Amino acid sequence: MKYTLIVYGAPYSSQAAHSALRFARALPGLGHTVATVFFYHDGVYNASTLITPPQDEPHLNQAWAELKTTQGCELLVCVAAALKRGVMNDAEARRHGGEVHNLGEPFELTGVGQLLASAQSSDRTVTFAP
């Protein structure tokens, strides 16, 4: 079955992102795939390329990127939730007069409508909240 995962939890603040990753990694072994991971609410912080955990803790931003490499899933970030929390790509930073950005491939900024579209085209939708 195709799964959409929704992540509301910021990295390292709650278990949400870690649990979502573990769930996503377990799916192929049971014959399922992750089609989309959608980051909303504080979950958008997972997409920041500036995440720099201590070396003995999992690097969540890189872990999501590896998930895309291994499973080919989309990593979608709600643009409205991200911008107001200071997470944006080069184009949005320029549009708003900023000089720096902290989001890039393989994460994509998108609208929340895409969340509902992803859910409707998947067999299962699972939410990971703090």
Place this chain on the structure above:
Amino acid sequence: MTDKTLILIRHAPHGTSFAREGIEAALVGGAMGMAVDIVFAGDGVFCLLPDQSAGALGQKGTLPMIKALPMYDIETIFVDRVALQQRGLEVSALAVDAIECELASVTASYRQIVSF
């Protein structure tokens, strides 16, 4: 079982932005022509109380967005009967026309549920 998407709101209007972001998701779905229904459960039922204001934290109120749901073709607003009872609330005192329901039987009939 319906192919519509159910938006489940479990948080109060203030304190976190979950309720607001969930209602926004419902409105966006409606604006994009998707078939969306919405259910308020747990502390989410407080979103439906009348006479709400924006609040001291500068958060916008959620009630005007809820009242706008029918304009986005979201006609079905469910509210969990048990959640109302637990909080001493009556469906007749709510600010919008909501359908009292048993949460489990509503959620069981939707293929996709997005929870806030």
